[in-house]
Amino acid sequence: MLKSELPGHLIRHATLRQLQVFEAIVRLGSFTQAAEALFLTQPTVSIQIKKLSDAVGMPLFEQIGRKVFPTEVGHELYDTCREILGSLTNLEMKLADLHGLKRGRLRLAVITTAQYLAPSILGQFARKYPQVELSLEVSNYDRVLARLANNDDDLYIIGHVPDQLTDVAVYPFAPNPLVVMARRDHPLVGKRNIPIQRLAKEYFLMREPGSGIREATLKLFDQHGMQPKIRMDLGSNEAIKQAVIGGLGIAVLSLHTLSAEGTCGPIALLDVAEFPILRQWHIVHPRRKVLSIVAKTFLEFAIQDEARVRAHIDRMMEDFQQNLNR
Known part of the structure; x- marks a missing residue:
């Protein structure tokens, strides 16, 4: 031929x-x-x-x-x-949009820590646009970056945006504070203004190498000439939380990981100098990607939803401060 x-x-x-x-x-x-x-x-x-x-x-x-x-x-x-x-999907959604509807499909990939954030935003979005089909892929940081490179999804939620990601569009949209967590009966619970140097005596439970949370934690420690004693590397936030509850050590995780149980459960926050580490969530996509109407709508919705997410984080920090005052 x-x-x-x-x-x-x-x-x-x-x-x-x-x-x-x-x-x-x-x-x-x-x-x-x-x-x-x-x-x-x-x-x-x-x-x-x-x-x-x-x-x-x-x-x-x-x-x-x-x-x-x-x-x-x-x-x-x-x-x-x-x-x-992709062009046919966009055409279908544009035709639906001309009829005053938001239809189609949204494929969202997020890092594991964002699993505590993304369902809440998707739930709000689904109530407003019930006819949109939603797909959520939760994976580790490296895997989400690989999906981004392959253009497997519409949008991606990550924490830290690496410098080598130059050909992507980046939209900061919500706070992601990293805090120090310990078992409720840990001797440091309730102490105020704990010097960061004091943590050198503690065993740490860390996410796997390559994790953004791990890198942010080690960077802060390195700035103070410290090297944490790492007892375990664990592949999920829930595994780390269970290990903290089991008394195996303390951990630095996103405050979002306590969204369900709050700050009054079996895990307590420590009032450590230099914490929380203030980070931000980002929605990203390949710069040359033509977003569908649904993807654009969700992107705008998530950015506008920041006030609700920030208010939730502020309430959790207020609860923590109130517990310290008791």
Whole structure:
């Protein structure tokens, strides 16, 4: 088949459904997962890909072990699929918007600490726009950055924005204070203005290397010529909180991680000099990405929702100060 014949040939022989199936397989990395996501049987998915491969005239996937990977041609087709399907999605939402509706889908990826923040904002958003389909991916910092690089989602919520992320649009939108937490019966609970040097005697429970919270904590300690005694590296905030409750050490985490139980539960905050470390949440997306109407609407909504989030954080800090005064 001549290259000049390809555009007309694909228009005649490839279907949008085949492109949608192909895009889902590449994005999810599995025929089975693509079938489940599209509510199709696996044989149907295989038939659609066979027809698309025949239309292209070259294999689109290669199998290595139990995994499938797109061929070089498959990678080229995937980029085109994303553009075509993205444009159609935007058109659908623009048409809905012309009818005074907000429909479509929002795909949001957030770092694990933001799992305490994102559902609250999404809940408020869903009440205002109940017809929008929502998808929330919660993962560690490195994985979310990888999804950002692959343009897998509409928007991303992270804490620290690394300097090497130069080709992204960044929108600060909510406070993210980092505080020192200890078990309720820890000897330092209730003490005022604890010197940061005093923490050198304590065992610390830390997030894994690469975590923004870990880096911020170690940077502050380094500024004071200190090196914390790290007893454990743990892969989730909940694991750290349980380890704190178990008396294995103290920890620095986002105040948002106590959103459910508040500051009067089994975990207490310590009044340490230099804390809280004041950080901010950011919504980011690739700079050249054309946001859908739904994504733009959510971005504006989240920024406007900052006052509610800030008021919640302020109430938690007030509760902490009141507990100190008792």
